[in-house]
Amino acid sequence: MLSVSSRTAVVGLLGYPVVHSFSPYMHNAAFRALGMDWVYLAFNVEPRLLPAAVSGIRALGFRGVNVTIPHKQAILPFLDEIDPLAKLIGAVNTVVVKEGKLVGYNTDASGFWRSLKEEGVDPRGKRALILGAGGAARAVAYALVKHGCNRLYIANRTYDRARELAETLKKAGETSVEPLSLEEAFLASILPEADLIINTTSVGMETVGGELPITADKLEARHIIYDLVYNPPYTKLLKMASSKGCRAISGRSMLLYQGAEAFTLWTGREAPLEVMKQVVEELLPS
Numbered sequence: 001m002l003s004v005s006s007r008t009a010v011v012g013l014l015g016y017p018v019v020h021s022f023s024p025y026m027h028n029a030a031f032r033a034l035g036m037d038w039v040y041l042a043f044n045v046e047p048r049l050l051p052a053a054v055s056g057i058r059a060l061g062f063r064g065v066n067v068t069i070p071h072k073q074a075i076l077p078f079l080d081e082i083d084p085l086a087k088l089i090g091a092v093n094t095v096v097v098k099e100g101k102l103v104g105y106n107t108d109a110s111g112f113w114r115s116l117k118e119e120g121v122d123p124r125g126k127r128a129l130i131l132g133a134g135g136a137a138r139a140v141a142y143a144l145v146k147h148g149c150n151r152l153y154i155a156n157r158t159y160d161r162a163r164e165l166a167e168t169l170k171k172a173g174e175t176s177v178e179p180l181s182l183e184e185a186f187l188a189s190i191l192p193e194a195d196l197i198i199n200t201t202s203v204g205m206e207t208v209g210g211e212l213p214i215t216a217d218k219l220e221a222r223h224i225i226y227d228l229v230y231n232p233p234y235t236k237l238l239k240m241a242s243s244k245g246c247r248a249i250s251g252r253s254m255l256l257y258q259g260a261e262a263f264t265l266w267t268g269r270e271a272p273l274e275v276m277k278q279v280v281e282e283l284l285p286s
């Protein structure tokens, strides 16, 4: 039983929507396991109310927050300090309140990298196609460039966002990066070029909807498909990938690892990874 008192430390999630999120279950289980008087709550914050919500973090004495769709880039101007890595990536998914100051971090990049390593996927020398150019895409792209991906295509519904991200990545490493529109990514010329295809768009989330312009006939068994969307655990894209014999990886373990790092940033304690993993696996069976 979670007990909340007048001393309870509060952390939470700012997003729009947030109902899909499993972070509250994962973090509250971790607090219970360590006997900590902390609670994690999810807040549905409309984009126009983000500045007010950030003021609220400060005014109400929260210890920190996670930031998700669609606020990871929009929150930057409202923070007091931004960690150098988050600045380079251009997106914040974790805010820590330190002596009244709001400090932004990015744990998505290391969470993604850790999950990729766990799956035994080495991006060195590989060509990757990232679908999306939002906050999560920025972290994934940074991790791939940093770890030696040979060539990166970034395809987004809003082409200008893909172009802007490709420009940013020039500062991160040597990888050649090409921006594309989402439709262009599925033209005959690009998919045969790619080894790893990563969906970082919100398409596939139960609460968001939308369709990716991809059909199973465009996939080859050698493709590795990674979908950051973890709810539902087996997205349409992953089902399509499995039907073609591709390796299909869900964003479940990235959720775990980005969360564990955020937990440590807020609390200064090592995250109880096994507890958090058990919660995630129970709620999102593979």
Ligand SMILES: NC(=O)c1ccc[n+]([C@@H]2O[C@H](COP(=O)([O-])OP(=O)(O)OC[C@H]3O[C@@H](n4cnc5c(N)ncnc54)[C@H](OP(=O)(O)O)[C@@H]3O)[C@@H](O)[C@H]2O)c1
Pocket: 068, 069, 070, 071, 072, 073, 108, 111, 131, 132, 133, 134, 135, 136, 137, 156, 157, 158, 161, 182, 200, 201, 202, 203, 205, 209, 210, 211, 228, 229, 230, 251, 252, 254, 255, 256, 258
């Ligand atoms: N597994 C994990 O640990 C983890 C971590 C981070 C994020 N995620 C997931 O990654 C997804 C993106 O999160 P985010 O924070 O990057 O959000 P975001 O910054 O709002 O970016 C959303 C991205 O999705 C695209 N998009 C949205 N609706 C679309 C549609 N109908 N058709 C095509 N593209 C569409 C957007 O394109 P435009 O630029 O054209 O709008 C943009 O590229 C979410 O599902 C989130 O839950 C998972």
